[in-house]
Amino acid sequence: MRSQSMRLTLQRRLVVEMTFATRDHFTAESLLAQCRRRNGKVSRATVYRTLAFLVKAGLLRQVGLGQQSPQYDPNFADAPRHGHFVCVDCQKVVEFHDPCLDVRESIVTKEHGFSPKRVSLQIEASCDAFREKGVCPRRAG
Numbered sequence: 001m002r003s004q005s006m007r008l009t010l011q012r013r014l015v016v017e018m019t020f021a022t023r024d025h026f027t028a029e030s031l032l033a034q035c036r037r038r039n040g041k042v043s044r045a046t047v048y049r050t051l052a053f054l055v056k057a058g059l060l061r062q063v064g065l066g067q068q069s070p071q072y073d074p075n076f077a078d079a080p081r082h083g084h085f086v087c088v089d090c091q092k093v094v095e096f097h098d099p100c101l102d103v104r105e106s107i108v109t110k111e112h113g114f115s116p117k118r119v120s121l122q123i124e125a126s127c128d129a130f131r132e133k134g135v136c137p138r139r140a141g
């Protein structure tokens with residue numbers, strides 16, 4: 001029993017480590033694959049539970065970035081106000097932060113009688129390649 005819970009602790013620690021080893025957005029399944037490359041015994045349940053814990057603790061954010069499965073974003077701890085551009089063709093994601101938008105957001109929010117808790121701005125757009133060539137070289141398939 002003791003060694004079983006020890007193994008679980010090590011697995012959780014690996015999941016947390018891999019979560020913040022990247023600045024890329026990722027899915028639970030891609031994180032699972034990455035963890036298993038380091039430790040083949042990491043269970044899917046541990047990955048999902050640890051991600052849910054990190055989200056609840058406010059260290060990780062779940063975002064919809066044009067993909068079918070939800071993406072996790074490890075960058076909100078460092079940059080709590082960043083937004084995303086998502087290419088409608090290749091799903092390329094670029095992060096941005098504009099302090100002027102922060103100011104406008106808080107004014108508009110207060111005007112409507114709210115106090116801001118969490119902001120996420122996502123702009124779906126065409127990337128340069130899509131605009132110029134009508135197709136994105138990065139597009140999968």
Ligand SMILES: [Zn+2]
Nearest residue numbers: 073075082095
């Ligand atoms: Zn992000």
Ligand SMILES: [Zn+2]
Nearest residue numbers: 087090127136
């Ligand atoms: Zn594109």
